[in-house]
Amino acid sequence: MTATAPITQDVHTIPRKLPEGPVNLVGMTRAAMRDALIGAGVTEKQAKMRVGQIWQWIYQWGVRDFASMTNLSKTLRADLAERFVIEIPEVVSKQVSEDGTRKYLVRIAGGHEVEVVYIPEEGRGTLCVSSQVGCTLTCSFCHTGTQKLVRNLTAGEIAGQVMMARDDLGEWPEPGTRNVEEEKRLLSNIVLMGMGEPLYNFENVRDAMNIVMDPEGICLSRRRITLSTSGVVPEIARTAQEIGCLLAVSFHATTDPVRDTLVPINKRWNIETLLDALRAYPKVSNSERITFEYVMLDGINDSDEDARRLVKLIEGIPAKINLIPFNEWPGAPYKRSSNNRIRAFADIVHNAGYSSPVRRPRGEDIMAACGQLKSATERARKSRKQIEADAGM
Numbered sequence: 001m002t003a004t005a006p007i008t009q010d011v012h013t014i015p016r017k018l019p020e021g022p023v024n025l026v027g028m029t030r031a032a033m034r035d036a037l038i039g040a041g042v043t044e045k046q047a048k049m050r051v052g053q054i055w056q057w058i059y060q061w062g063v064r065d066f067a068s069m070t071n072l073s074k075t076l077r078a079d080l081a082e083r084f085v086i087e088i089p090e091v092v093s094k095q096v097s098e099d100g101t102r103k104y105l106v107r108i109a110g111g112h113e114v115e116v117v118y119i120p121e122e123g124r125g126t127l128c129v130s131s132q133v134g135c136t137l138t139c140s141f142c143h144t145g146t147q148k149l150v151r152n153l154t155a156g157e158i159a160g161q162v163m164m165a166r167d168d169l170g171e172w173p174e175p176g177t178r179n180v181e182e183e184k185r186l187l188s189n190i191v192l193m194g195m196g197e198p199l200y201n202f203e204n205v206r207d208a209m210n211i212v213m214d215p216e217g218i219c220l221s222r223r224r225i226t227l228s229t230s231g232v233v234p235e236i237a238r239t240a241q242e243i244g245c246l247l248a249v250s251f252h253a254t255t256d257p258v259r260d261t262l263v264p265i266n267k268r269w270n271i272e273t274l275l276d277a278l279r280a281y282p283k284v285s286n287s288e289r290i291t292f293e294y295v296m297l298d299g300i301n302d303s304d305e306d307a308r309r310l311v312k313l314i315e316g317i318p319a320k321i322n323l324i325p326f327n328e329w330p331g332a333p334y335k336r337s338s339n340n341r342i343r344a345f346a347d348i349v350h351n352a353g354y355s356s357p358v359r360r361p362r363g364e365d366i367m368a369a370c371g372q373l374k375s376a377t378e379r380a381r382k383s384r385k386q387i388e389a390d391a392g393m
Helices: 030-039 044-060 074-083 155-169 198-213 233-242 256-262 271-285 304-313 339-351 376-390
Strands: 090-096 102-107 113-121 124-128 189-192 225-229 246-250 290-296 319-325
Touching: 030 044, 090 155, 102 155, 113 155, 124 155, 155 198, 189 198, 198 225, 198 233, 225 233, 233 246, 233 271, 246 271, 271 290, 290 339, 304 339, 319 339
Parallel strands: 124 189, 189 225, 225 246, 246 290, 290 319
Antiparallel strands: 090 102, 102 113, 113 124
């Protein structure tokens, strides 16, 4: 398999256009929107200009009503309202943690639900975005991985999560004004670390992130976006070339036998194969370094020997190591490493010349921490099944 070969799964992505009714403009590329407008009667000569105008209304100012797009003629606005909609995922519920973290349950087409998390920090705010309903990877330490994969999210459903959060934060600038300056934004960073494996939904993730990065729209720098993968090796080069964002890797182990258990995709692309792909990434994408995510599991992957082996493995790769205290969930088969063990591990990595911050768990009280996301409907479904089983029904 070549480095550019597409990776496919037997999953369904809801098309942008449903069998009947208006078409959603959210998630369309500029080229697709141009074609849609021409199909609606806009002349080819005017189509590019109209795309630019509509794009700015939707993505720079957050406007969802065609009637408010005052630099379009009334006739065109009425025609657009008949043929198109501007829709984003619906917020079903919002929970706010004691530390200010917000977890949203949002509903998408087909009645499916995914979770999105906003993490406020001093001078910045990070949105953790989902790319699939459920997950196919079955990583043994991850709560999301216990939920079966239902389908990929569309580009509109992915970009729509960012728009939803900007709604909730009240961060759309007034029409006619410039975007909020990047250093002053409440939503300043995006991490594709929510539900799902982004590189198993590459095209939709790419299109959504290109919308988010577009300078005439939400206008986030590619250095403000981090895509996290468990190691879908053939898509890593495409990510560098077609998105160019920062890359994080769910690494979590220093030997293939342990990683085979923790991150089963390792059986397809092992540590050596993954590291070979990662060595080329910063050069192609012009990214500064790769983040290695390493969940700390008591007695599994947290020894001094593991730390030394990790340093040896990543030698020559511009990198930082994010050490993640395991976020426990009901029925989890692992325990969090002790604080002393985490500090000892971090010291070995740091002394070898790598940044080794220990991630402070956020939103644990609302099950919004790393590895804890799982939709409320799925939890409720499982609870009902357990109740019925216990009752002998």
